[in-house]
Amino acid sequence: MSYLRIGTGYYKIVNVPMANGSKTKQITKWSRQNIIDDNSKDYLTDIDKYDGFTVIPSHSDYKQTIDGFYNLYNPLSHKNIENVKEDDIPYSIGFLKHIFEDQFNLGLDYLSILYQYPMQILPILCLVSEERNTGKTTFLNLMSWLFEDNTTFIRNADISSRFNNDWSNKLIIAVDEVYLDKAEDTERIKCLATAKQLKEEGKGKDKVAVDFFGKLIFCSNKVHNFIRIDESETRFWVREIKTFEKYYENFESKLKYELPYLISYIANRKISTPSRSRMWFKSEDIKTSALNKLKYHSKATVEKEIISFLKDRFDTFEVDTLKYCNAELIEALNNYNVRINTGHLSHILEDKWKLKSTNSSYLKYYLSRVPGSNKMSVQSEQNKGRYYTFEKEFIYAIN
Numbered sequence: 022m023s024y025l026r027i028g029t030g031y032y033k034i035v036n037v038p039m040a041n042g043s044k045t046k047q048i049t050k051w052s053r054q055n056i057i058d059d060n061s062k063d064y065l066t067d068i069d070k071y072d073g074f075t076v077i078p079s080h081s082d083y084k085q086t087i088d089g090f091y092n093l094y095n096p097l098s099h100k101n102i103e104n105v106k107e108d109d110i111p112y113s114i115g116f117l118k119h120i121f122e123d124q125f126n127l128g129l130d131y132l133s134i135l136y137q138y139p140m141q142i143l144p145i146l147c148l149v150s151e152e153r154n155t156g157k158t159t160f161l162n163l164m165s166w167l168f169e170d171n172t173t174f175i176r177n178a179d180i181s182s183r184f185n186n187d188w189s190n191k192l193i194i195a196v197d198e199v200y201l202d203k204a205e206d207t208e209r210i211k212c213l214a215t216a217k218q219l220k221e222e223g224k225g226k227d228k229v230a231v232d233f234f235g236k237l238i239f240c241s242n243k244v245h246n247f248i249r250i251d252e253s254e255t256r257f258w259v260r261e262i263k264t265f266e267k268y269y270e271n272f273e274s275k276l277k278y279e280l281p282y283l284i285s286y287i288a289n290r291k292i293s294t295p296s297r298s299r300m301w302f303k304s305e306d307i308k309t310s311a312l313n314k315l316k317y318h319s320k321a322t323v324e325k326e327i328i329s330f331l332k333d334r335f336d337t338f339e340v341d342t343l344k345y346c347n348a349e350l351i352e353a354l355n356n357y358n359v360r361i362n363t364g365h366l367s368h369i370l371e372d373k374w375k376l377k378s379t380n381s382s383y384l385k386y387y388l389s390r391v392p393g394s395n396k397m398s399v400q401s402e403q404n405k406g407r408y409y410t411f412e413k414e415f416i417y418a419i420n
Contacts (some may be wrong), residue, residue, distance in 0.1 A: 186223035
């Protein structure tokens with residue numbers, strides 16, 4: 022039936038045509054008198070009645086009515102196909118291997134968790150590349166085909182807007198060409214990633230607390246700075262996507278043909294990664310070089326300059342450990358054209374890098390000109406004082 026009575030109000034279910042030829046379901050407020058005018062007064066008695074709206078996601082045991090409430094989560098139209106194997110979906114598997122590469126099994130687990138446990142919190146999946154023809158947008162389209170009306174595409178501005186009722190009940194919240202350069206946007210994204218409830222607000226409507234289970238997927242061509250995150254952040258899964266090595270004609274049509282098989286595959290396969298955190302995956306599982314680059318470029322300029330200086334010293338002195346006291350390091354950084362005071366340096370070393378100073382004797386390295394030539398040689402001497410120890414492995418890890 023196309024009409025609903027929710028509480029004391031009437032609604033109509035409409036299928037809105039989209040530019041790509043598909044239709045999306047919307048529930049629109051409708052007047053009682055319009056229903057009578059279009060049908061008859063007796064028609065009202067046949068309209069299904071509900072106490073209110075609820076949103077409870079499920080793909081394997083979906084219920085439209087739950088304890089007298091109308092479920093706004095949309096059932097999937099795909100039919101289950103038994104015993105689907107990877108060989109039955111070669112284009113889908115090839116595409117997912119292209120997107121996830123060495124993390125392919127994690128990628129399959131991510132899709133399986135989306136289907137099997139839609140309430141489970143998951144990391145923010147970010148696909149980045151400066152190149153074109155990488156498949157980032159195709160991946161977003163694939164998510165839309167798999168989860169249908171439970172997927173929505175929003176803009177950068179929608180993230181910072183207080184009006185969120187058009188995406189607050191969606192499973193997949195996708196943003197193409199994302200660029201969020203404000204610290205408050207990052208904080209909002211981080212909160213959304215782990216939130217179990219959300220204050221839903223629409224224009225002219227009061228805020229209402231609702232369960233939130235949305236999974237954020239970002240795509241961007243700004244590899245190093247599409248968002249600012251700190252060194253300890255664990256909520257982002259960033260993958261840098263390469264261009265396709267081979268062109269397939271009508272590739273998206275091939276993916277669409279395999280959809281029923283792909284969704285049956287992720288619905289029935291055993292998840293290989295055990296749940297090991299509130300976001301299922303451990304931070305070590307989803308760590309990538311693209312994430313490290315993003316963290317590095319999110320650092321303040323002076324911090325990056327300190328890292329660059331220390332890397333240069335490791336290479337110059339050919340050692341794996343360096344020791345500097347505060348005054349020596351500030352003087353050396355000044356010679357390296359890095360201006361920093363004692364308080365700022367201590368904040369970086371102690372608060373951000375969690376280094377502890379030691380009061381003892383230590384080996385100091387320096388360069389000395391070889392007599393009678395223009396060559397420089399590495400020399401060392403014993404100093405005494407309160408110093409910090411810098412390990413090469415640690416400095417390269419935070420780069």
